[in-house]
Amino acid sequence: MSLDQADPIFVGGTVGKSVAKPDNLEKVQGRAEYIADLYRPGMLHGAILASPHAHARINGYDLTDALDAPGVVAIITGDDVGDGRMGAFIKDEHAIAKGKVLYVGEPVAAVAARTEEEARQACRLIRVEYEELPAVLSPEAGLEPDAPILHEKLSEYIKVFDAGSEGNLCSRTELSEGDVDAAWADCDVIVEDEFTTQPQAHVSMEPCGALAEVDATGRVTLWSANQSVFRVQANVCESLGLPMSKLRSLTPRVGAGFGNKMEPHIQPITVALAMKAKRPVKLILSREEDFEMVRARHPYRVRMKTGAKADGTLVARDCEVLVDCGAFADDSPGVLGYSLLMCGGPYRIPNLRASGRLVYTNKLRFGAFRGFGNPQVLFAGEQQIDQIGDKLGLDPFEIRRRNMLQEGDQWFVGPRIGSNGLARCMDAVEEAAKGPRADGSPRNFGLSVTAHISGLLGTGAIVRMLEDGTISLNTGATDIGQGSDTVLAQICAEELKLPFDQVVVASPDTDGSPYNWGTTASRVTYTTGRAVKAAAGKVVEQAMDHAAEMLDCDVEDLELREGGRIGQRGSNTDVTFAEISGRAHWAVGGPLVGSETLVFDEPTHDPKRAIALGLPFPRIGVFSFAALGVDIDIDDTSGQVTVHEAWSAADVGRAINPRLVDVQLHGGFVQGLGYALYEEMVWDGARLANPSLMDYKVPTARDVPDAIHTFIIEDPDPTGPFGAKGAGEIGLNTVPGAIANAVAKATSARHTDLPLTGERVLDGMLGPDPSQD
């Protein structure tokens, strides 16, 4: 059968069916267009000159030779951009370095030329006069009293929350409920340790890129690799001082994100170049630049202390984190706040205190990465749960069951917990993993559980019925490959009782799409899905009104039937969507359009319950839950860990598209596997030492075990579209903690530092047992 012919998988699919993503077709045929595949008439190519210094004042530029170089049309530097600063939480970042450079790799100048090669060669001819300054290369160093200051004007920056910024302290957050200091006296067992986690690179297969063009009125059209056309618009306009109405932000296909493409990369630079060159400019980063220039997962230092009663009941936890922010705040205050919110895990801990500091350093910005601070604190917390269980003779499932949050409980500091399928997730893993291996040998089993939110910020949907009764859905949510267009179309089709293939999804466009904060925080299925369902419901209501007039009956007597028909109950007579829409377009009432916008507005913080200082998001919630079990092998001579078998269960409320949920669990597991075992960005002084896929190892097909079992648990959330909750991040969160627990079981050694390299694991096997401390 030809791929182009209608196939059963493309029709009739609605909620709960594993509809194949329609974009798969163009992708397997090599026809999908990503940012690097776009060309415009007269288009130039851009390239960036990166800072060789970690911290330096810029005293001047000499562009003479570069401007004379072949093919060069325009060059921009910090002198070409005004004082505008962008940032999601703290507006601390110019479009391009201005006055100072703050990390090796920071863009200092950019060239637009006829070809990419000419642009890159011209960059080498730009002379920048630097005055080197001492650099801050760790958060600890940044907090020293005499530390060099990165942002001298930090106090003047716009901040969207109470950040407590001072010196190199970007932000601080403190959350607490109960009385932790007094509670230790009630504990029969206490564990305490300091944990560190490493920076991880996103490595979306598509490097970041952008293409900008300016029209005759001076208005900019911008295409870019992104996770939100609206965040792109906001960041470019803030940093370049443009009214938002003067910039249209669009998206081609996006080659994955994982957080890397949520906030700005080089869109502001590309726009500034196109404005100066007065020609379209495309700028695509090399892989090395993508490593050095964009963002990465935060390294954490976590000090955690947990206490329990002799029966295993958790009493208290104290968690203090120190987070490397990098040179700009970006999403870091959110990551810090979220990790503290999650540091208790999905457990009832009556006395819980979490505090953290986020410190500017002369490194690339750290930012959003699948998990958003949760994996770091979970690596510590889930090991301590196991340690307490070990001391009390409770197995990993039992200690967790005795303490897990229940439906109706509130999360730490106050968010409501809706549906909670954690117990079922654990049951699924325990049942499947019980007993020895097939060959009779014992398992080296480790368990970790987690929760993750999916309700956050603003979103909208516009559902239009076209003249023939088919549907156009427009949400502004960028599909980065995970399949949100498909899932949202399924929700829309289900509400309208139409076959899936009668709903087409519009590509996000700030000119025509309703606002969507972004494809991030596991939020699109839940948050945007709610708007889609409501907007589609409004179209149904409008269609019902038409049908009542057309069939001369009351709306109450009508029913929506499969396939786009409305009829009288108990009668075969009905009218089709095509008839209704034709009437609406040409005769009565006007075209059918349903729209809905919403902002997630359930409070994060319950002041009666807890104290919160510096909480960056006042409204967040709706929890998905997950459990992961792993059975590992360890090579006796190298210490290298391999996963023999894994069981990943997630409560996603309702799987709108089970196969797409399943792929999220597999993909999250494998990205977590690299994080747990070997992925690490390494700095040699101020310079990233391994900014290439040669030197930064990511898992390949051979590194992944066949026996990864996934279990989709459905505990519908009453507020979710058809009960759905988020699924995007939860499969990664648990991997480091589960593997660390399995290593401890197999070697009797606890590990407090990620990644769990062969060298570290071997040291643990050879050395004294740190768990006996």
Place this chain on the structure above:
Amino acid sequence: MMAKKVLHSLTLNGEQVDVATPSGATLLETLREDLRVLSSKRGCNQGVCGACTLLVDGKPVRACLTLTARCEGHEIQTVDGMGEDHVMATLQRHMVESGGVQCGFCTGGVLISARELLAEDPMPSREAVKTALSGNVCRCTGYRTIVDAVVGAAEELAQ
């Protein structure tokens, strides 16, 4: 200075193509910048990620490491031009149906490597599939659904 362009005569997806391309250009550069054949992607430009993989004389090569000048007289095949190939079409359909496609940036290279594998070994084991695909990095799927697709296509083709 803009590198001097040299005229090359290539055989691309069965058609003779004359192209002027900078001397020293890689096949990836020539295909993308001079011919606008865009199915090979620049993921690393270093021969590691596999997103630019295409067939030269039926063998998978990295377009980013291959000089265009060395391709004269050789048969180049890219995934966008292989729809008529029954094995490729079967692989494509299984990738679509199995969920082996997420962002899609690696997908063309994956299909090329899989096509070559099935030419050499029509009924590969899962281990053989993983080995054949070990030079194609995918950051989205976790590989499971891709391996399922290749094995599924092989089984269908064997019937």
